[in-house]
Amino acid sequence: MICFSSIYLKSMEFTTAEPFLHKGLLQSFELTKYILKTNVYPREPSPLKELREVTAKHPGNFMSTTPDSGQLMGMLLKLINAKKTIEIGVYTGYSLLLTALSIPHDAMIIAIDPNKETYEIGLPIIQKAGVEHKINFIESQALPVLDKLLQNQKDNEGSFDFAFVDADKENYLNYHERLLKLVKVGGLIVFDNTLWGGTVAQPEEAVSEDRKESRRSIIEFNNSVSIDQRIEIALTPSGDGLTICRRIR
Ligand code: SAM
Numbered sequence: 001m002i003c004f005s006s007i008y009l010k011s012m013e014f015t016t017a018e019p020f021l022h023k024g025l026l027q028s029f030e031l032t033k034y035i036l037k038t039n040v041y042p043r044e045p046s047p048l049k050e051l052r053e054v055t056a057k058h059p060g061n062f063m064s065t066t067p068d069s070g071q072l073m074g075m076l077l078k079l080i081n082a083k084k085t086i087e088i089g090v091y092t093g094y095s096l097l098l099t100a101l102s103i104p105h106d107a108m109i110i111a112i113d114p115n116k117e118t119y120e121i122g123l124p125i126i127q128k129a130g131v132e133h134k135i136n137f138i139e140s141q142a143l144p145v146l147d148k149l150l151q152n153q154k155d156n157e158g159s160f161d162f163a164f165v166d167a168d169k170e171n172y173l174n175y176h177e178r179l180l181k182l183v184k185v186g187g188l189i190v191f192d193n194t195l196w197g198g199t200v201a202q203p204e205e206a207v208s209e210d211r212k213e214s215r216r217s218i219i220e221f222n223n224s225v226s227i228d229q230r231i232e233i234a235l236t237p238s239g240d241g242l243t244i245c246r247r248i249r
């Protein structure tokens, strides 16, 4: 019999406050719970489960990448045999650890976040999992780091296989422009929260004040990538919406 973790059992209570339950496009906690229960939690690597449980005790736990999105990203990373990756927005490191677990021993991740304190919450679990050597954590806002990488064109332009963006929504288009130069043709850039709690499909007046600005940025981002001829896209309803962009030119 499958033994589910305490966080999973907690999620059975099924409240809207549950950090890992996003209704996404399904708009149903029942279906989301079904997906997690049958297909995601039973296959979640134990270090990720441990990190998820530690993160659940932190007040910002709702920010963690959802395990179903993590499962999809892990498969994408393996499908393209990603070796050189970038992550913008680390928090306690759920998506970072899943990336580190999904790429080869000699692969690397540049992980950028101005908040080192939250990264350090997950770090002992990353170390215990034996993947810390793959991570170059940079304590900084992401834009100057990306610009610096682009200054060294020869080494960096078109050299990355994969990027994951899960930080300030107001900069998604700025990240997109820079990452399109850094990621190789055939590489992937994945953006999280592109449904923004379903608010992208709601009239602005129905949205709470604190969500309005990011909602506008996400709508602008979604509109822009939908006509961007340099990429192929798939907006999947996983978690809070995951837009997968594949660079084609
Ligand atoms: N991917 C993470 C995970 O799986 O746990 C969640 C990331 S959380 C949603 C967003 C993170 O973005 C926060 O840790 C925050 O400090 C970081 N952040 C905010 N502004 C940023 C910026 N300008 N550049 C880089 N990171 C930023």
Ligand code: CA
Residues within 6 Å of the ligand: 063, 064, 065, 166, 192, 193
């Ligand atoms: Ca997110």
